[in-house]
Amino acid sequence: ARLAACHQVTLIARRSLVVRAIRDQGIELTSPQGQVTRHAVAVTDDPLSVGPQDAVVLCVKAYALPGVLGTVSQLTGPRTAIVPVLNGVPWWFLYGRPKLAGGERLAALDVDGGLAAAIPFAQVIGGVTYVAVERTGIGRIHHVRGGDCMFGEPGAGGGARSRAGRLSAAEIALAFRAGGLEGDAVEDIRAHVWTKLLGNAAFNPLSVLTGATQEAICADLPVCALARRMMMETQAVGERLGIAPVMSIEARIEAAAAIGAFRTSMLQDHLAGQQLELAAMLGAVIELAERLAVEVPTLRMVHALADLRGRSHGD
Ligand SMILES: NC(=O)C1=CN([C@@H]2O[C@H](COP(=O)(O)OP(=O)(O)OC[C@H]3O[C@@H](n4cnc5c(N)ncnc54)[C@H](OP(=O)(O)O)[C@@H]3O)[C@@H](O)[C@H]2O)C=CC1
Numbered sequence: 001a002r003l004a005a006c007h008q009v010t011l012i013a014r015r016s017l018v019v020r021a022i023r024d025q026g027i028e029l030t031s032p033q034g035q036v037t038r039h040a041v042a043v044t045d046d047p048l049s050v051g052p053q054d055a056v057v058l059c060v061k062a063y064a065l066p067g068v069l070g071t072v073s074q075l076t077g078p079r080t081a082i083v084p085v086l087n088g089v090p091w092w093f094l095y096g097r098p099k100l101a102g103g104e105r106l107a108a109l110d111v112d113g114g115l116a117a118a119i120p121f122a123q124v125i126g127g128v129t130y131v132a133v134e135r136t137g138i139g140r141i142h143h144v145r146g147g148d149c150m151f152g153e154p155g156a157g158g159g160a161r162s163r164a165g166r167l168s169a170a171e172i173a174l175a176f177r178a179g180g181l182e183g184d185a186v187e188d189i190r191a192h193v194w195t196k197l198l199g200n201a202a203f204n205p206l207s208v209l210t211g212a213t214q215e216a217i218c219a220d221l222p223v224c225a226l227a228r229r230m231m232m233e234t235q236a237v238g239e240r241l242g243i244a245p246v247m248s249i250e251a252r253i254e255a256a257a258a259i260g261a262f263r264t265s266m267l268q269d270h271l272a273g274q275q276l277e278l279a280a281m282l283g284a285v286i287e288l289a290e291r292l293a294v295e296v297p298t299l300r301m302v303h304a305l306a307d308l309r310g311r312s313h314g315d
């Protein structure tokens, strides 16, 4: 909705009900100040009618990515920037760095290599977002807090500079800023992915197990100690990959607490009876830990509990 205010944007939805509602009423956005704004946005469930784009922003859950590959290919030409803005370890994380963990493909994310085959790595711009939102209805978004969005080139040399023929990370960041969002181009997108992951790998599954908000988890000493232990294990895996997070664990906990009484996206999914994004936020970290011989007993335990909780919904 924000991008559509100053760029030509088309939302791709999969349900005709959603297309009709957004076409008729636009997107209703509630801001932290309680203001309600309506944004007219082009929307379709027919990506072929839209054709190749300058940029395709992927904002489905990680487990839904294989299901959108056909759509992505219809929106992609040789000069399209593909910008996944998802939580967790992205499927592209080891591409271009095959020596980091004995191979590029992460089975937890891309079981048969379909994602890597369909989305050319050279066209990927890494994205991270701290924006906290809840979907309150069809075409209705409640923006709770934040936040920063970072973009960076994961390919050779990294950095945020322009890449021949397609939009660069810096241009995507600029496009977000023009829409009133906080967009920054960063040199080392992997460090930012891992910093965000430190929080999500801990708080998201713990929120599902406890039903608590991030603020409540941070205020509860024993549960916050458990979150800190999970973050330390996640950081240890990152260190073995040569990744230095851009903030300390304590600063990451403070940033999570500052979001306030917000239900994490995973708790929202659980309450709505949806699949949990555990493979991207925990499964891939555990897979990397195995490959790098790092002990992650707390991550394993919480993963097993949250997985069972997710599958036992309503039991
Ligand atoms: N929510 C938050 O506060 C934050 C979320 N994130 C991350 O952002 C990513 C997106 O999460 P979030 O926005 O919460 O997710 P939501 O579940 O709110 O939205 C995902 C959307 O993807 C759509 N979708 C799924 N499959 C397809 C398909 N085949 N074709 C078209 N559309 C499809 C769904 O459509 P439908 O309506 O039909 O189901 C839904 O509208 C996740 O990785 C999440 O972890 C990151 C930071 C904060």
Ligand SMILES: CC(C)(CO)C(=O)C(=O)O
Residues within 6 Å of the ligand: 087, 129, 130, 131, 132, 133, 200, 204, 214, 259, 263, 264, 265, 266
């Ligand atoms: C908590 C939050 C909004 C942190 O930015 C998040 O990433 C999530 O809910 O998955």
